[in-house]
Amino acid sequence: MDIRDLLLELARTYDEGKGTSSGVHAQDLLRRAGEEWRHLLPAGFDAEGNGGSGGASRTPWIGVYDPDITRDPKKGLYLAYIFAADLSTVTLTLQQGVTSLQAKLGEGEKRRRYLQSRAKQLRAGLAKDLVEGWDARPDFKCDVLRARSYEAGSVAARTYDTAAMPTEISLREDLWHMAEVLQHAAAVERNLRDEMASSGLPVTKRVEGEEEEHAGLDGFRPKDGSDYYVLIRQRKIKKSRSHEVLVRLFGEYIEERGFVPITKKMHPKDIVLRRDGVEWMVEAKTVKRGNPTKAVREALGQLYEYSHFLYEEQGKGEPFLLALFTEDIKAYAPYLEKRGIASVWKTVEGWAGSPMAVAWGMVDEQ
The missing domain is CATH 3.30.930 (BirA Bifunctional Protein; domain 2)
Structure with missing residues (x-):
C-alpha cells in the first residue's frame, strides 16, 4: 500500500x-x-x-x-x-x-x-x-x-x-x-x-559550534599502489545506517532489471554490478540537508581512486563507473557524465538517473 x-x-x-x-x-x-x-x-x-x-x-x-x-x-x-x-x-x-x-x-x-x-x-x-x-x-x-x-x-x-x-x-x-x-x-x-x-x-x-567531520581514513597513507591495495582491504570504514539501506534498496531494484549486484567480499567497493560479462563499480553516497556537493565530490574521488588502484594497478580491465545517491543531484549529473561517471538516485516515484544509466538499462528515460 x-x-x-x-x-x-x-x-x-x-x-x-x-x-x-x-x-x-x-x-x-x-x-x-x-x-x-x-x-x-x-x-x-x-x-x-x-x-x-x-x-x-x-x-x-x-x-x-x-x-x-x-x-x-x-x-x-x-x-x-x-x-x-x-x-x-x-x-x-x-x-x-x-x-x-x-x-x-x-x-x-x-x-x-x-x-x-x-x-x-x-x-x-x-x-x-x-x-x-x-x-x-x-x-x-x-x-x-x-x-x-x-x-x-x-x-x-x-x-x-x-x-x-x-x-x-x-x-x-x-x-x-x-x-x-x-x-x-x-x-x-x-x-x-x-x-x-x-x-x-x-x-x-x-550556542555556536562546529560540525564534527568523519575521520574514517585518518592515518591511512599508502606508499604505493600495491601498498594501497593491501591497506584499503584491511581498513574498516564506518558506513552510516542510511548508506546501508540505500545499498540494499538499490541492490533489490537493480536485480529486477537483469543486473547481478554483489557486495560480498567487495570491500572497499560498495557494490559491483555484472551483466553479460560487463562490470560496473558503484559508489553509494547519502545526500545530507539537500546539498549534494560533498556527496558528489566524495563519489567522484573514490570511483577514480578505486578504479586506478583496485583495477588498473592490479592489471585488471577498468569497470564502468556509477555513482548512487539518496536524492537528485541536479546539475552534478551532467558534471559526472562528462567525467565518465553515470549516476542514479532515489525519487518519490522510484529511481531516476543520468543518460548513461538510461542507456545501460539501469533506469527508464525520464
Missing part, C-alpha cells in the same frame, strides 16, 4: 476499543507499515507503526526515522504521521523524543513547557524557507498527556483532512521535504544546550 492508501485505511478502520491483538486489522496494518512503505521512503529511512502497547493508543501513529539521527522515538528527532483522536486528521510532524524526559520532568506541564521551548529553538535555527507554510503546533484533539506532549514538541507540521487527502505524489513530496528539514534540525540540535533556570527547570539555549 502507498502512503495515501494506508493512512486512509487506518482512518477508516482504526478502533481503540478493539485493542492491539494480532488479527485486529488496523493494528496489523500499523505493524506492517514499515514493510509497506519500504520502497516509498527517502533512501535510508525506516518506518514503524505504533498503535499502543498494553492498551490501544487514542492517537495511533507511524514514525519515520533517519537511523543516522535516531531509531528510538523515546529520544532524538524523527518524523511521524500522528492521527487525531477522532481520526478526522493525520499530521506529518517533526517530533522530539518525549518518553525519555519522563523521569526528569514528569508527564505534565513541565515536560510540555520544556518541549515547546526546545521546539522554538530548533525552528528558529532553520532557514525560514524550509518551514514556510508549515505549522508549528498541531491539534490532536486529545487530552492524554503524551498526545499533548507531542503537540508541544512539534517543530514543524502539516495536517491533512482524512476526508480530503492530497494525492500520493503530494504526500511523498511533503515527506521528502520534511526528511531534509529533519536533517537540518538535527544539525541545529547539536548546538543546543540545556541550562537550569531559577525555577529549577531546564531551559534550552543555542
